[in-house]
Amino acid sequence: MTAVSTRARLPLHWPWPLPALTAWAFAWAAWYALSLARAPLAWALVAGLIVGTGLAFACRGRWRQSIAAAGFPLSAWALGAANAWPAWAWLVLLLPLLLAYPLRAWRDAPFFPTPAAALQGLDIIVGHQARVLDAGCGLGHGLRALRQLWPGAEVQGVEWSALLAWLARLRCPWARIRRADMWTQSWAGLDLVYVFQRPESMARVWAKARAEMAPDAWLVSLEFAVPGQTPWAKPQSTGQRPLWIYRPGQPKPDSTGAGSGR
DSSP: OOHHHHHHHGGGGSOTTHHHHHHHHHHHHHHHHHHHTTOOHHHHHHHHHHHHHHHHTTSSSHHHHHHHHHHHHHHHHHHHHTTTSOHHHHHHHHHHHHHHSOGGGGGTOOOOOOOTTTTTTHHHHHOOOSEEEEETOTTSHHHHHHHHHOTTSEEEEEESOHHHHHHHHHHOTTSEEEESOTTTSOOTTOSEEEEOOOGGGHHHHHHHHHHHSOTTOEEEEESOOOTTOOOSBOOOOTTSOOEEEEOTTSOOOOTTSGGGOO
16 A cells, blocks of 8 residues: 555544544635635635545545535535625534534534434344433434334433434433433443444444443444444345444354344
C-alpha cells in the first residue's frame, strides 16, 4: 500500500463525526484558495465539490459518505441563499440541532432511524422475549419495530438526547423510555438488547453485554458486527441491512442447527 493510499484511508479510523468535519473543512479550504486566486466562482465551487466528495468516499458506510459529501454543497447553497444574514444567526440555527442531538451523542452513533421492516423474522430465530431494550432509541423507530415482534413484551428505551427521548415517549406511550447514558444503565434482567450504533462502538457494546446480561439473553445489532465474534445467526433479506444476532453468554451452535440463520 502506498503512502498516498494510506493517508486517504486514515479518516476511517477517526471517531465520527471527525471524518465528515474533515471533508467539509477541506472542501471549503479548496473553495477559499481558488477565491483568493480570483478564479471564477464556478471553478471554486467545483473544486470544493471534488475535494469534499473525494474525502467523503474515505468514510465508512453509505450514510456517512452521503453526510460528508452533502455538507459542502448544502452549506454553500445556504450561504448563497442567505448571505445577508449576520454570523450570529447561524449560531441560532445550530441550537435546535444541538438540543436534539448533543455533541456527546455523536460518539455513540449519528441519528439513523431503524427501518420499519429491519427486524422482521427476528422473533422466529430468538423466540418470545419478555423484556427488550433499544439502547439509543432516538425517536422510537426501533421501539416500534420491537413491539411489532412482541406486542406483549415490556419494551424499554434509553436515549441521551432529552428532546429525542421526549418525542419518543410521545410516539411510543406504551414503552418505558429513560433519558440517560446508555453506557451507565444496567442491562441485567433483560432478555434482549437491540442496538443500531456504529462500528467503533461494537466492542464496547459486547463488553457491556458480557458483563451484565444473563447467559440465555440475546444481543442484536443492526448492520454492524461485533469484531472478532461469531454471530449466533445473521439473517439478511434482499435490500435490507444485516442483523447480527449474538448470545453473549453462550457459544454459537453448530452451523447445521436451527441457529445458523440460513
